[in-house]
Amino acid sequence: MDFALSEEHRMVQQMVRDFAQKEVAPIIKEQDRKQEMAAFILPRMGELGILGVCFPMRYGGQGMDYIALGLVCEELEAVDSSLRVVMSVHVGLNSMGLLQWGTEEQKQRLLAPQARGEKVACFGLTESGAGSDVAAIASTARWDGDVYILNGEKMWISLATKAHHALVVARTNLKAADPHEGLSAFLVDLSLPGVTTGDIHGKLGVRAGSTGWLAFQDVRVPVENRIGEEGEGFKIAMSCLDNGRYTVGAGAVGLIRASLEASVRYAHERKAFGREIGKFQLIQQKIARMVQSYEAGRLLYLRAGWMKNQGLRNTRETSLAKWFATDASFEAASEAIQVHGAYGYSDEYEVERYLRNSKGAIIYEGTSEIHQLMQAGYALGYREDAPLRCELPAYDAEFWQAE
Amino acid sequence: MKIVVCVKQVPDSAAKVVVEDGKVSWGDAPLVINPWDEFAVEAALLQKEAQDGEVIALSLGGESAKDALKHALAMGCNEAILVSDPTLAAADSQAVAKVLSAAIKKIGDVDAVFFGRQAIDGDMGVTAAQTGRVLGWPVLSLVSVINSLDPSAHTVRVGRATEEGRQVVESSLPAVLSVGKDIAEPRYPSFMGIRKASRAEIPIWSLADLGIPAPAVQVHWPEIFSPPAREVVTELITGGSPEEIAEKLADKILAEKVL
Numbered sequence: 216m217d218f219a220l221s222e223e224h225r226m227v228q229q230m231v232r233d234f235a236q237k238e239v240a241p242i243i244k245e246q247d248r249k250q251e252m253a254a255f256i257l258p259r260m261g262e263l264g265i266l267g268v269c270f271p272m273r274y275g276g277q278g279m280d281y282i283a284l285g286l287v288c289e290e291l292e293a294v295d296s297s298l299r300v301v302m303s304v305h306v307g308l309n310s311m312g313l314l315q316w317g318t319e320e321q322k323q324r325l326l327a328p329q330a331r332g333e334k335v336a337c338f339g340l341t342e343s344g345a346g347s348d349v350a351a352i353a354s355t356a357r358w359d360g361d362v363y364i365l366n367g368e369k370m371w372i373s374l375a376t377k378a379h380h381a382l383v384v385a386r387t388n389l390k391a392a393d394p395h396e397g398l399s400a401f402l403v404d405l406s407l408p409g410v411t412t413g414d415i416h417g418k419l420g421v422r423a424g425s426t427g428w429l430a431f432q433d434v435r436v437p438v439e440n441r442i443g444e445e446g447e448g449f450k451i452a453m454s455c456l457d458n459g460r461y462t463v464g465a466g467a468v469g470l471i472r473a474s475l476e477a478s479v480r481y482a483h484e485r486k487a488f489g490r491e492i493g494k495f496q497l498i499q500q501k502i503a504r505m506v507q508s509y510e511a512g513r514l515l516y517l518r519a520g521w522m523k524n525q526g527l528r529n530t531r532e533t534s535l536a537k538w539f540a541t542d543a544s545f546e547a548a549s550e551a552i553q554v555h556g557a558y559g560y561s562d563e564y565e566v567e568r569y570l571r572n573s574k575g576a577i578i579y580e581g582t583s584e585i586h587q588l589m590q591a592g593y594a595l596g597y598r599e600d601a602p603l604r605c606e607l608p609a610y611d612a613e614f615w616q617a618e
Numbered sequence: 619m620k621i622v623v624c625v626k627q628v629p630d631s632a633a634k635v636v637v638e639d640g641k642v643s644w645g646d647a648p649l650v651i652n653p654w655d656e657f658a659v660e661a662a663l664l665q666k667e668a669q670d671g672e673v674i675a676l677s678l679g680g681e682s683a684k685d686a687l688k689h690a691l692a693m694g695c696n697e698a699i700l701v702s703d704p705t706l707a708a709a710d711s712q713a714v715a716k717v718l719s720a721a722i723k724k725i726g727d728v729d730a731v732f733f734g735r736q737a738i739d740g741d742m743g744v745t746a747a748q749t750g751r752v753l754g755w756p757v758l759s760l761v762s763v764i765n766s767l768d769p770s771a772h773t774v775r776v777g778r779a780t781e782e783g784r785q786v787v788e789s790s791l792p793a794v795l796s797v798g799k800d801i802a803e804p805r806y807p808s809f810m811g812i813r814k815a816s817r818a819e820i821p822i823w824s825l826a827d828l829g830i831p832a833p834a835v836q837v838h839w840p841e842i843f844s845p846p847a848r849e850v851v852t853e854l855i856t857g858g859s860p861e862e863i864a865e866k867l868a869d870k871i872l873a874e875k876v877l
Contacts, residue, residue, distance in 0.1 A: 223816040226692055230806045264809045277809035616813070 220286075227268075227279065228286045234263060235294035243295045246423035247568055250416050252297060253423070257377060260298075261332020266305055270314060271615040275327035278616040281523035285465035285516050292466035293473045296572035297424030299466035303580070304373045305329065307459035308338035309382045313402065315458075315607045316443045316451050325402050325440070329380060337378035338459070339369035339403075339429050340452050347585050349452060350394040354385040356401060356436065363387070363401065363441065365409075365434040371579070375412045375427030381405055382455065383429070384448045391446070398448030402440045409434035420571030443605070450603060457530050458607065460537040460580045461519050467540035468512040470573055474544070474551035475505040477566050481555050492554070501550040508543035515539055526609025530600050531593050538586030541576040548573045619671030619769040621662045622722055623695065623732045624749070625655040627679050627686035628739040637844045651686040654734025654797075656693075656804035661797050662732045663694045663805070665767050672696045674725060678706065678717055684820050691815035692807030698818065699725070703825045703832070710837035711740070715748035720828040722753065729769040733796040735760060743796075750794035758789055762800035767791070 220228070238259065246253050260266050269284040270276020284306065291298035313326040328334040345351040354367025365385055372381070383403045391397030405412065414427040443451050479502060482493035492498050515536035522529040548569035552559035559566045577583050592598030629635060633647030651659075662673045675690035675698040677683045687698035701721050706713070722728050731753075736743035750757030762779035765786070772791040777784050779798055807815070825832060855870065857863035871877050 221816065222688070223812055226688070226807060226812040226816060227809065230692075230809075230812065233806055263806060268809065278813065279809055 220282075223279075224283060224286055227283045228290055230263075231265065231287045231290040232293075234259075234265075235291055235298060239298060240294050243297075243423055244562060244565075244568070246297075247295070248422075248562075250418075250422045252377065252425045256298065257301065257335055258332070260301060261335075264332075266301070266332040266335075267310075267330030269306065269610075270310065270326065270330040272618050274314070274322050275330035276615070277330075278612075280520075280610040280612075280615070281461070282517065282520040285461065285520040288462045288465035289469035289472070289513075289516075292469035295423055295568070296421050296466065296470065296575070299462065299469065300373050300421060300424045303459050303462040303466070304338050305336045305378075307462040308340075308455045308580075309336035309380065309402075311458040311607065312338075312382055312400070312451060312455040313442065315454055316400070316447070316605045321402070321439070321442065325380065334379040335374060335377055336380045336382070337372055337374040337429075338455060339372055339381045339383040340455075341371050341579075342368060343370045347582060349384075349449060350398075352384060352386055352398060354383070354431065355389070356385040356387050356399060358387065362435040362437055365401065365403065365431040365436050367431055369429040371415070372427055372429050374425050375429050376414050377425050379405055381429055382442065383431070384452050387445050387448070395449040396446050398452070399445045400442040400448045400451040401436050402442055403431070403434065403436055404440070405429070407434050407436070418575075420568070420573070420575050422571070447604070453530075454603060454605075454607065456580055457533050458523075461516065461523065461529075461533045463576050463580050464512070464519070464533065464537035464540045465516040467537075467544040467573070467576055468509060468516055470544040470569055471505060471509045471512060471540065471547040474547040474566060474569050475502065475509055477564065477569075478502055478505060478551045478554040481558075481564075485556075498554055501554055505547045505550065508540075508547055512536070512540035512543055523607060524610040526606065528600050528602075528606065531589070534581065534586045534589045537576075537581065538583055538590070541573070542583055545570070545573040545577055619665065619669055619767070620725075620728050621665060621671060621673045621730050621732060622725060622728050623655070623658050623662045623673060623675050623690065624718055624745070625659065625675055625677050625686045625690050625734075626652040626737045626739075627677065627683040628652045628737055631738055637842050640842060642842060649682055649685060651689045652734055652737045652739075654736055654738065654799070655686070656689075656734070657799050657801050658732040658734045658795075658797050659690050659693050659695065660804040661761075661764060661795075661801045664802060665730075665764065666694075666696075669767075669769075671729075671769075674699060676718065676721055676725075677701070678709070678714055678721075687820055688815040688818065689807065691818050692811040693805055694808070694811055698820045699823060700820050701823045701825075701828070705825065705832035708835055708838075709833070710835050711742045711745045712748050712837070713833035713835050714745055715752050716830065716833040717825070717828065718745070718749050719752040720830045721823060722749075724823070724828055729791050730767060730774065731755075731792070731794045733794070735796050735798050746794050746796035753792075753794065756789040756793045757796070758787060758793060759796045761795045761797045764795075764801070 264277040267276040268279045272278045288299045288302050310329045329336045356363040356365045381403045383401050386397050387399040388397035409432045411430045485492045519529050519533045519536045551566040627649050629644035630647050630650050633644040635644045666673045673695045675687050675695040678701045733746035747757050760778045761776045763777040765775040767774045775788045855866050
């Protein structure tokens with residue numbers, strides 16, 4: 216067992232840290248106030264290769280592994296959750312789904328431009344009436360003998376107004392005995408006639424990110440953009456979540472680290488009763504908890520990343536990493552505000568943004584409640600993961616790095 | 619075209635440097651490539667890309683200096699060489715210049731040598747000039763822009779940022795250039811560069827490999843001490859109107875003999 220990061224991983228970490236700290240940290244407060252994503256973020260992340268970090272070079276990626284993806288997410292969310300959200304939807308939920316379920320032709324045609332950052336991708340699963348209850352999806356894709364006719368609305372979609380492509384799950388079989396089996400997945404070009412998109416404002420957190428809705432009215436989706444077989448939509452969506460949740464968990468660990476670092480800094484600076492407040496045991500207790508959460512969360516996501524590298528099914532481990540880290544990040548951010556006292560309650564310091572940003576991840580990509588049901592299900596033997604027709608390919612350095 | 623970029627490994631600019639038991643210490647702060655040298659690497663890479671050349675990063679230091687070289691490789695340098703020798707532990711800038719010159723000669727067919735304007739640890743800012751002197755090559759310092767660098771015509775034309783303004787100068791090649799931060803924003807390492815760097819076996823040259831004796835060291839540090847801590851007292855001046863506050867402030871400044 217080796218707990219050390221490789222030199223390659225450490226350099227990736229440093230490179231992404233430099234980008235986030237130098238280019239985003241100075242402007243993030245203003246973007247958060249304006250509720251607007253800075254225009255340079257997506258092109259810059261594409262140009263630097265971050266949007267394609269873990270994909271084989273032959274599909275436009277950078278040839279790094281899934282651990283590198285996790286480290287990137289941790290570094291990005293240590294500055295702002297909106298940066299990590301980009302990785303969750305563009306890489307985790309969409310592009311990794313194409314890597315797992317797409318045909319060779321689809322990987323060349325659809326994945327490669329996404330991995331190169333030329334096309335931004337989002338994920339359309341949730342609807343206003345279907346969140347945790349995925350089988351309640353009402354969007355339909357009706358086969359008319361030539362193309363699929365897509366109708367419906369997707370809600371709470373990150374990057375809805377920024378993306379060029381969306382991986383959309385819609386109902387193709389209204390009569391399926393099990394409603395889960397009536398779903399199919401499509402990679403929809405959002406420039407097609409009949410697609411409209413919009414932003415949602417007034418969110419509690421991730422205000423420097425873009426969240427919105429997608430509406431489809433008689434959108435003609437070619438059959439070559441159907442991902443997987445008809446009826447595989449639910450399974451595809453669930454494996455996309457295995458990858459998205461990994462990025463969310465790794466990112467939440469970055470948020471814990473940011474809360475910890477801010478708290479340590481402030482505990483040294485701030486004096487009360489003639490001493491720096493770090494000397495008080497109740498402050499120390501908060502800091503100790505953050506250290507515990509950070510290190511445990513980190514080990515959990517790195518294990519999930521390692522399993523992905525090995526090609527092992529990791530639904531349980533990824534769910535655990537995501538559940539633990541997101542809950543812990545909310546607590547860490549809240550305690551960081553407490554350490555900062557009244558200053559932490561104002562946006563003069565970063566920690567109030569951390570708290571607002573942390574809440575979303577406890578709701579999306581499986582609420583904490585869903586993850587608890589999953590964990591209990593595995594422990595009690597009520598739940599097991601059946602093999603999939605297409606598993607996420609194990610990381611193979613030679614294949615990934617060949618052009 | 620062949621350019622050598624000299625880089626140095628230094629304590630991070632955010633490190634708290636103190637003197638402990640007569641020795642300089644930066645605690646457990648990370649060592650990084652000298653930030654000025656990143657500009658030199660960037661300048662060299664831009665030349666390489668414009669005319670299909672080769673850039674070799676060169677450093678003098680201990681094993682840890684390999685990290686600075688790997689950073690340069692990850693940014694896009696073709697090769698890296700470390701010169702390391704136990705006799706160089708207390709080398710001054712002149713001794714460093716002699717060693718770098720010997721390494722540059724050993725590399726051979728070098729058209730230009732790039733330096734950052736100074737290293738943020740020693741802050742001497744003379745190694746480039748001394749290296750040029752040892753090599754017998756012209757030195758162009760404070761370079762802010764490279765207008766042309768033509769190895770076949772053996773000429774280089776640069777803009778220098780001086781206090782009075784910008785000066786355009788031409789020189790023959792080979793030459794030594796030391797660059798400032800106006801030259802171009804250093805790029806981040808690329809993912810491909812990172813992979814290449816992490817796998818690179820960096821050759822280590824000793825003084826024996828260079829065929830030179832340990833250079834004499836002229837500049838010594840007889841005494842090193844941490845600067846005394848400054849006593850800062852903060853006072854808030856209040857008043858009913860801006861005029862009143864300004865008046866109080868002016869009185870205070872005069873009383874304290876600041877002006």
